[in-house]
Amino acid sequence: MIVQVRRTFKNSGRGDATCGGCAGEGSDGEVSDGGTKRPVTPAADRCERWRGVRAALGLPTARAVARQGASGGVDNHDHIVLVGNRPGYYTPPENASSIADVQETVAARAKAIPRGAWVTTIGGFHRNQLFPRGQNPRLPTLAELDMAAPDHPVYISESFMGPSATNSLGKGFFERQTPPVPVGEDGSIATGSQSTGRATLALRQTQLTFEQRKRGAIDAMTYGLDLGITTHLDQGDAI
Helix, strand or coil: CCCCHHHHCCCCCCCCCCCCCCCCCCCCEEEEECCEEEEECCHHHHHHHHHHHHHHHCCCCHHHHHHCCCCCEEEEEECHHHHHCCCCEECCCCCCCCHHHHHHHHHHHHHCCCCCCCEEEECCCCHHHHCCCCCCCCCCCHHHHHHHCCCCCEEEECCCCCCEEECHHHHHHHHCCCCCCCCCCCCEECCCCCCHHHHHHHHHHHHCCHHHHHHHHHHHHHHHHHCCEEEEEECCCCC
């Protein structure tokens, strides 16, 4: 059973990539935790409610706390450097509870970055969270990702080894590799080192410079800062 514990602390993915201070109970619908279902609040309402609580209590924003040199929240297990090493503009759909949510998250990210830049997700979510129990879970299709970001290549991988999905621009990129990375007509990329593994490697080899790594790490710290996190204990990783 998959329990999306981190949804409790992350933002909705709606709007821009660093939705300010959203923290609530999870995504729309239900979250299964130990076999017990509990209702959760729609993401937009959750964000607004949290902002209202902070304002009512007179709490400063995380940015204001940081400017004053004070300590905010502490995340004692995260991977800032690892996120900085993700190729493209890392955009995890960790709060998505449907394909439409993923499309909305991707579209919002695409609007905020240069035309033609990669929108990427590598890990941090599972396709099971996108469908109610009893339905067959899947990743977004090529057509669905094209609708969300027609002017940006998109790569969504459930883990380092997949499975993965891409849109038309991404499919063209992967099929130009030598040898080509196999991509299905629906944009699917299979699990394994010769499919998703090679797709991720191709992106790392072409999309990661020192400046891009710095930008990715700063994006991750900004994301945390908007949630009130001012101290990170990075746990490292190999990729």
